[in-house]
Amino acid sequence: MRKVIWTCWMQGRENAPPVVKACLNSWEKMNPGWELRVLDQYDAVAYAPRLKQIDLRKKDITATAYSDILRIYLLHEYGGVWVDATTFCNLSLDAWLPDYMSTGFFAFKKSKLPISSWFLASEENNYIVAAMARATSDYWARRSKVEHYYWFHRIFARLLKTDKQFSDCWGATKSKSAHKPHAALKAGLARPYAEVCNKIDWSTPVFKLTYKFDRNEVHSESLLNHFLEHKNSVEKKRSKRAVEYARTPRVAGQKVATDNLGDHIQILAARQLMDRFGLVPEVNFDRDKGLGSARSIEDESDKFLIMMNGWFKRGNGEWPPNNRLDPIFMGFHIRPRQSAVLTAPETIEYYKNFGPIGCRDSFTTGYLKSSGVPVVESNCLTLTFPKRLPSKSQTEVFVVSRDDRLSKAIAPIFSDAVLVNHYSGDKNFQRNMKAAQDLLTMYRRRAKLVVTSLLHCALPCLAMGIPVVMFAPMNSAKGHESDMERFSSLKKIVKIHDMNRLQDVDWDIGPAETGKYKLALVDLLKSNLDRRGVRSQRVSGPFARLKGFHSPELDFKESRDHFS
Secondary structure, three states, rough: OOOOEEEEOOOOHHOOOOOHHHHHHHHHHHHHOOOOEOOOOOOOOHHHHHHHHHOOOOOEEEEHHHHHHHHHHHHHHHHHEEEEEEEEOOOOOOHHHHHOOOOOOOOOOOOOOOOOEEEEEEEEHHHHHHHHHHHHHHHHHOOOOOOOOHHHHHHHOOOOHHHHHHHHHHHHHHOOOHHHHHHHHHOOOOOEEEHHHOOOOOOOOOEEEEOOOOOOOOOOHHHHHHHHHOOHHHHHOOOOOOOOOOOOOOOEEEEEEOOOOHHHHHHHHHHHHHOOOOOOEEEEEEOOOOOOOOOOOOOOOOEEEEEEEEEOOOOOOHOOOOOEEEEEEEEEEEEEOOOOOHHHHHHHHHHHHOOOOEOHHHHHHHHHHHOOEOOOOOOOHHOOOOOOOOOOOOOOEEEEOOOOHHHHHHEEEEEEEEEEEEEEEOOOOHHHHHHHHHHHHHHHHEEEEEEEOOHHHHHHHOOOOEEEEEEEOOOOHHHHHHHHHHHOOOOHOOOOOOOOOOHOOOOOOOOOOOOOHHHHHHHHHHHHHHHOOOOOOOOOOOOOOOOOOOHHHHHHHOOOOOOO
């Protein structure tokens, strides 16, 4: 299971109330081997891109409901643990959670509801989470406002009745009641600790707290203060220089004059990743013929942010790029023997100015590192395509290659497979961009399995959660060496098969785990933007006010410290 703890405070951790800060600190203190990620209004869409489909200007969605959507999309995309920002960690996750993860999913059970949603744990590619993500997407596609405070729980309950696999998986999940985690709320956070401490089982791994109370009602030695004392040195260790966001940049993109739709898929990946931060190119430069001159820039004082991803082969007189281009190198791949200018001494110095260079594969990483360039193996940006939602239409096998040798080889196994070629025979950029997008849509909606020898069929399909069987292309010895250099990072994700050894292939495979690569790529872009003082232009909000529903915290009416 991925050791990442997700939570969110829309106003930012530094602006959270003391109770929230104490809770966040408790997760860091008790789980040193885990990573705590506190998202805010600027990060949410960047890490959960499906949120872009929800226009908060047209839908009456509260921050609470938005948080429910966010958590299931995050777990579907990456796996890990979700905790509400007012959930306090009392015991290390490693000390208890593994015993409850036999089905790859865990949630506390509530008396009148099937689950409590303030703590959810999931391995990547879990069926319950995938089904909930699909149901959540469908729910909000046809509604403009929430129908009930417990809409998320009601979806879960409906799936228990209508989806046997979902019900069987939840039925096999080891049960743990939410009663004890709520004990602190029920006892009364404002009351003196000495009066209520015996009402709480202090071996409970987590406690659900609240930030909604009147400070004037809180006793000086209250139960609340017991939790607030956990605001400790963890926060000091975490502190770093705050990013000063200064500008909204102008953005450029790439274009190509090739018939290889893999090039266009990489450009689509870069555009979609930048769009998560609200950054959209207003001009495109040819990757091989236009980066040096950058003729479309009229005002010499303008500086354009541009993503440098893909296979750079030529350069000629157009390299290094124009100094009015501010490059972010991610998913970068070069062939040292194909163009001398791409590895010339002055170019190596250019790379050093914009490091660390995010390299698409181990080969490029090793080559640039040996030349003294600061590097990181970022993998390809096509690994950032969002994971698809499950659908009954995903029933077909696709065989994707440049020629018919692969399809002929596996014809006896998949006689009804759909054959696809990623080479369009057309060098028109706009038509190829549409064709590339149509291919991705087809795989996402229809594929049960993709069998391919093409890198940029395999990678985006893996990112979308489609099972992939990868074959090395039939090639000359020199060509095979080149292929293995290009596939040097892919082979860390999936096995690369030989077409002459079909007996070694497991055709009944599930989706690969790509979450860690996606996270690393989004983090790398965010760090590049932070260094430039560029803040995401996609801000979650505005949110509707909570009205017409009571807060579940008010279920404990006997306590005086619950105020809405």
